[in-house]
Amino acid sequence: MAGETVITVVGNLTADPELRYTQNGLPVANFTIASTPRTFDRQANEWKDGEALFLRASVWREFAEHVAGSLTKGSRVIATGRLRQRSYQDRDGQTRTAIELEVDEIGPSLRYAVATVTRAVSNASAARPGVSEQWATPESGGDEWSTPGSAYGDSETPF
Template identity: 75%
Template sequence: MAGETVITVVGNLTADPELRYTQNGLPVANFTIASTPRNFDRAANEWKDGEALFLRASVWREFAEHVAGSLTKGMRVMAQGRLRQRSYQDREGNQRTAIELEVDEIGPSLRYATAQVTRAASTGGGGGGGQSRPAQQQQVSEEPWSTPGSSTSADAWSTPGSFGDDTPF
């Protein structure tokens, strides 16, 4: 959307995502991403950590349940979303402003780790809103990119034109 501040943050989760439900039953997960820049100090001939950025983030609906069930404290993640500013009054009556990341996409960084993806069952409706269904385990064998439940072992990329104009997944 025009005029929104979209950023990508790479960092580590400081705690497990906290999954809660609103009074209307909408799931929301909140968590903090710590991103610390590293720079090479030529004079000392070593890497040095800069000042860490601690950014609060949130996700909603089915996405929140996926995040809470998949990500844990210490995981290195990549998150993309929109910065949101909100004002509130603290317990002492002081006016405060918080900047938070409303996450559109998040996943584990594979730079120093591996991950196995489990496809969640679709609830229809595109943006979510309905009840979430249990995740379905995607069959992963020799063909990790095959369509779940398909029995073909042909490689979609090995023989040009063998699958017609439609992608096999």
């Protein structure tokens, strides 16, 4: 949408994502991403950490269950989403403002780690009556170049 503040944050999860369900049964996962800038001090000839940014983040629906089942405390992640501001009353009756990241996409950073990705079973056809979603794989004889959901082993990667 126009006018929204979209950002990308690279950092580490400070705790396991907390998966909860609304009264209507809608899953939501909340977590905090800590991002600490590092700069090289030429005079001291060493790296120095700046002040850490702690950003609360949330994901909803099936995405929340995927995040809660995949990421853990300390995971280095790359997250992109929209900043949201909300106001609330604290216990003393003071109005407070919180800025949170509503995550559109998140995944592990592969700079210092390796990851294995497993495609989740899609509920798209259940969510949209009349729409069937099929994922072709090399095993099913599908066209792995034009269809999402391709599955490649290490020796089969096409590039």
